[in-house]
Amino acid sequence: MILLRNFKNIFLIPELLKKLLFTLGVIVVFRIGSFIPVVGINVPLLASFMDRAGAAGGLLGYLDVISGGSLQRCTLFALGIGPYISSSIIMQLMSMTVPYFERMIKEGDYGYKLLNQYTRYLTFALSVMYSLTYATFLERAGLVLNPGMSFRIVFVLSLTLGSMFVMWLGEQISMMGVGNGSSMLIFSGIVAHFPDYFIKTYVAVENGNMHLFVALFVLLFFMAVTACIVFLEKGDRKIPVQYARRVVGRKVYGGQSTYIPFKINTAGVMPAIFAQSILQVPLFLLQMLAGRFLIAKTMLEHFTYTGFLFNLFQFALIVFFTFFYTELVYNPDKLSDQMKKNGGFIPGIRPGKSTADYFYYILTRVGLVGALYLGMLSIMPNVLLMIVPGLPFYIGGTSLLIVVGVALEFASQVESYLIERNYKGFLTTGQMKNRIA
Numbered sequence: 001m002i003l004l005r006n007f008k009n010i011f012l013i014p015e016l017l018k019k020l021l022f023t024l025g026v027i028v029v030f031r032i033g034s035f036i037p038v039v040g041i042n043v044p045l046l047a048s049f050m051d052r053a054g055a056a057g058g059l060l061g062y063l064d065v066i067s068g069g070s071l072q073r074c075t076l077f078a079l080g081i082g083p084y085i086s087s088s089i090i091m092q093l094m095s096m097t098v099p100y101f102e103r104m105i106k107e108g109d110y111g112y113k114l115l116n117q118y119t120r121y122l123t124f125a126l127s128v129m130y131s132l133t134y135a136t137f138l139e140r141a142g143l144v145l146n147p148g149m150s151f152r153i154v155f156v157l158s159l160t161l162g163s164m165f166v167m168w169l170g171e172q173i174s175m176m177g178v179g180n181g182s183s184m185l186i187f188s189g190i191v192a193h194f195p196d197y198f199i200k201t202y203v204a205v206e207n208g209n210m211h212l213f214v215a216l217f218v219l220l221f222f223m224a225v226t227a228c229i230v231f232l233e234k235g236d237r238k239i240p241v242q243y244a245r246r247v248v249g250r251k252v253y254g255g256q257s258t259y260i261p262f263k264i265n266t267a268g269v270m271p272a273i274f275a276q277s278i279l280q281v282p283l284f285l286l287q288m289l290a291g292r293f294l295i296a297k298t299m300l301e302h303f304t305y306t307g308f309l310f311n312l313f314q315f316a317l318i319v320f321f322t323f324f325y326t327e328l329v330y331n332p333d334k335l336s337d338q339m340k341k342n343g344g345f346i347p348g349i350r351p352g353k354s355t356a357d358y359f360y361y362i363l364t365r366v367g368l369v370g371a372l373y374l375g376m377l378s379i380m381p382n383v384l385l386m387i388v389p390g391l392p393f394y395i396g397g398t399s400l401l402i403v404v405g406v407a408l409e410f411a412s413q414v415e416s417y418l419i420e421r422n423y424k425g426f427l428t429t430g431q432m433k434n435r436i437a
Contacts, residue, residue, distance in 0.1 A: 001363070007086075007267075009418050011420070013417070013418070013421050016178075016414070016417050016421075017325055019177050019178045020174065020177075020178055020414075022172075022176055022177045023171075023173050023177035023178050023179065023184065025138070026169050026172055026173050026177060026181075027184065027185070027188045029169065030077065030166065030169055030188060030189075031188060031192065033075065033076050033077045033162065033166075033424070034070040034073070034077045034079075034167070034189070034192075035073065035075060036073050036075050036076045037074055037075050037076075038075065038076060038078070038154075038155055038158045038159065039145055039154065040145050040146055040151045040154065040155065041074045041138065041143060041144060041145070042143050042144070042145055043073060044073065045142075045143055046072065046073075046074055046143045047072055047073070047140060050071065050072040060123055070189070074138070075162075075164045076158055076159065076162035076165075077160070077163075077165075077166055078134070078162070079127055079131060079134075079159050079162065079163040079166075079190065080131055080163070080166060080185070081166050081167065081170055081182050081185050081186060082130070083123045083126040083130060083163050083167075083276050084123045084163070084165075084166070084167040084170065085182055085183065085273055085274065085277040086123075086126055086277045086278065086281070087120075087122035088119055089128055089274050089277065089278065090116060090122060091115055091119045091122065092328065093324075094117060094195075096327075096338045101115065103179070106432075112346060114341075117302075118323055120164075120167070121168055123163070123164065124160065127159065127160040127163040127164065128156060128160050129158035130159070130163075131155060131158075131160055131163075132152065132156050134155075135151070135152045135156060136152075136157040138155075139151075139152075140398055143354065143377075151162055166185065169181065169185065170182045170184070170185050173185070176193065176281065176314045176411055177404065178369045178410060178417075179409060179410045179412060179413060183269060183270075183273065183402070183405075183406045183409070183411070184271065184406065186273060186276075186402055186406075187402060187403060187406040187407070190395075190399045190402060191403060193357065193393075193395070195301075196393070197392075197393040197395065200392040200393050201215055201218070201392055201393065202389075203392070204392045209390060209392070210390060210391075210392065210394045214388060214431065217388075218219040218384070218388060218391065219220055221384055222381075222395075222400070223398060225377060225380060225381070225397075226400065226404055228325035228377065229377060229400070229401060229405070230402040230404060230408065231311060232264050232265060232370075233263075233265055233404070233405060233408050234260055234408075235263070235264040236261040236263045236264060237258070237261070237262045237263075237264070237362060237366050238259040238261055238262075239259055239260045239261075239262060239346060239359075240257065240258075240259050240346065240347060241257070241258050241259055241260055241339065241344050241345070241346060242257050242344065242345055242346075242347055243256055243257075243258070243342065243343050243344045243345075244343040244344075244345070247281055260335075262330075262366050263364065263366075263370070264366060264369055264370045264373065265322075265370040265374060266329055266330060266363070266366065266367060266370060267321070267322045267326050267329065267367075267370065267374075268323075268325075268405055268409060269401055269402050269405030269409070270321070270325050271317075271318045271321035271324075271325055271371075271374055271403050272318060272374065272378065272398040272401040272405070273379070273398075274321040274325070275314055275317035275318045275319070275321060275401060276398050276399075276402075278317055279310075279313065279314065279317070281295045282303065282313070285298055286300040286303065306344055310382075310395050311379045311382055314375075314378055314379060314397075314398065315375040315376075315378065315379055316375075318374045318375045318378050318398070319371040319373070319374070319375050322367060322370055322374055322375075324372035325369060326363060326367045326370075327356070330359070330363055332356040332357075332359035332360045332363065333356045335356070335359055336351070336352065336353075336355040336356035336359060339351070339355065340352060340355070346358060352429070374401065377397050377400070377401055378396070378397035378398045378401060380396055381394075381395060381396055381397045381400060382396065382397065382399050
């Protein structure tokens with residue numbers, strides 16, 4: 001009852017309610033666009049082909065889960081937010097390695113705006129490349145009603161414009177809604193598959209294709225993985241910080257003790273999202289080269305989510321992006337300088353470079369635990385498929401990480417909004433505070 005009463009506090013803040021409704025409205029638009037097919041495609045034949053690809057453990061079925069079924073239906077939003085995320089990764093890497101972009105970042109807000117504009121240009125280019133590769137694949141598979149140059153032009157224009165519109169929708173959520181726009185759109189696409197998963201499992205048990213105890217084991221497995229994600233996402237390493245006492249006139253400032261929390265998973269769900277986006281690249285390249293090179297065709301056949309190659313790539317990418325994104329979020333030198341300017345210090349550690357080195361030491365150790373945790377969880381559902389080969393659905397570890405991680409981030413943002421407005425959050429127990437007029 002207390003939880004429900006605190007949850008009602010959301011409706012007492014008009015600004016928060018407006019943001020939530022706006023986010024929901026954008027997601028509805030995104031889901032509607034995920035059902036508008038591109039002209040010229042034999043949709044029933046494509047759906048049958050994608051079902052076979054998913055059952056065989058192919059990467060096409062894996063990417064269809066991420067897109068919320070848009071790839072299977074070949075809709076306007078078939079590319080989803082993937083090209084934008086891939087572009088963001090490339091531009092962030094360039095901002096750390098290319099001197100021109102490094103100088104651009106140092107220019108402040110103007111530099112970031114310019115970098116975002118370059119990201120949009122690159123998104124457009126990647127969307128054209130992905131959609132052209134997809135069109136070529138559909139023609140070779142005999143899934144196009146009237147193949148030819150006119151189909152390719154219409155198809156590429158449709159998917160490219162759809163991808164740019166999805167990018168714009170994500171930006172609108174980030175600016176005027178709740179949560180990260182890209183994460184929320186991917187979250188909605190994955191969650192859209194859940195009812196179908198339950199129905200397929202129920203039908204499999206009813207028809208005798210799956211034993212009831214196997215279905216219960218699968219349910220308990222995913223519940224245990226979800227609980228593990230929640231537990232580790234909330235874990236952190238607290239670094240004690242002491243602030244020196246300062247006397248300014250007749251007032252005394254500082255002198256208090258606090259701490260800096262370093263989460264076990266400092267990068268959040270972004271490594272999983274980045275890994276999923278990057279995994280699209282080898283798929284499109286292999287699809288393009290499979291008709292010309294035997295080795296590409298062989299690799300494509302073995303690049304399945306139950307195969308060693310795919311899981312190795314996924315694990316390595318998540319570990320890499322965990323360290324990469326942690327480096328972006330936490331800058332030890334900058335954090336040390338801010339503490340020094342405010343009169344803060346870590347007991348037993350000298351301010352300045354020694355503090356920065358200590359932060360780097362802690363981040364490396366905590367980041368390693370977080371990277372291994374994310375990597376292991378990402379491949380655990382794939383291991384389950386090896387144990388239970390007749391599973392009627394597939395949900396990858398990265399997909400599960402995104403769903404749970406985005407849900408936690410979304411709930412935390414709403415919680416912070418409530419506490420900021422002097423209300424008890426719905427994640428905490430207790431009664432509503434008296435609102436300050």
